[in-house]
């Protein structure tokens with residue numbers, strides 16, 4: 001975390017006032033392109049947090065392994081990393097302090113799918129979604145039933161809440177923020193929020209949370225990051241799509257979902273067609289970002305269908321982003337709170353990473369990790385320049401601009 005206290009505080013104010021880079025962000029980035037794989041090579045694309053595990057998945061693909069197994073090999077990396085708080089072990093919990101995980105997968109060659117949602121105590125929900133696909137006559141299992149199925153299949157129950165995630169959750173509790181109340185799509189969102197949103201000037205908010213973080217024993221070097229996650233709840237997530245040299249494809253998405261969510265909330269990640277969709281005849285796509293928005297445009301399915309009808313991976317992804325924009329009639333006051341990235345892979349190996357905004361935080365551009373013989377991180381192409389603001393907004397006392 002490189003943000004200074006001063007930058008952080010001014011960031012709060014700018015975000016709340018809507019005069020940051022996002023405020024003047026109506027012009028689309030002109031860089032309409034997707035990339036091609038090295039001829040005939042297998043390809044893996046995934047969210048940036050999977051970069052360290054690309055080699056493992058790619059090695060499996062190259063040795064003739066199954067595409068879904070390769071994708072799982074990538075995403076289980078972050079699932080098992082206690083320091084990745086967007087997924088699996090160490091994921092940021094729901095409002096009750098319980099880590100609740102979601103995942104779904106599609107296996108192109110067999111045209112099968114599996115999904116789990118709201119799962120407690122099982123870190124590898126990517127594998128669990130695959131188990132549902134392989135060992136049940138169902139496609140989706142949720143909650144307690146999914147957990148019991150996991151145990152029956154030999155998964156270990158374990159505590160997924162790390163000390164770091166627990167302390168950040170306690171900091172959030174102390175800040176008295178929550179997800180009850182109006183959503184972005186509520187026509188009266190401004191009026192309803194005015195009555196209930198935390199009100200303070202940026203400096204006071206920072207000072208109070210910094211003091212609480214110290215009391216909770218959050219290490220000095222971790223405090224800014226923890227405060228940021230409290231004020232701007234992240235959505236985390238990793239998606240991975242894999243294409244073998246023989247043309248077989250699969251996709252998978254896994255997440256701990258929106259931080260501090262209401263228990264039982266499902267985002268897009270376990271929804272086949274939203275968080276992930278693979279069609280062996282066409283391609284594969286997946287999403288990270290604002291789950292509620294992506295569900296409403298069935299993002300991954302929309303993208304694959306767009307490609308089926310002749311769009312390039314880039315255009316197909318941009319079209320899905322524009323459907324989100326359309327849902328808000330282009331209202332930038334609201335769209336600045338939406339964060340969405342799509343990872344798109346066509347059956348011929350052409351791929352694209354597209355996002356609504358350049359990044360979710362200054363200095364943190366959205367990236368797509370790619371391996372087609374050479375592992376690399378590429379910046380996504382964004383529809384708008386600037387960084388998204390996380391919901392719910394913070395109101396600055398003397399200037400209420402939401």
Ligand code: GLY
Pocket residue numbers: 235236237255256257258266267268269287288289290291292
């Ligand atoms: N995209 C992850 C979520 O909203 O839960």
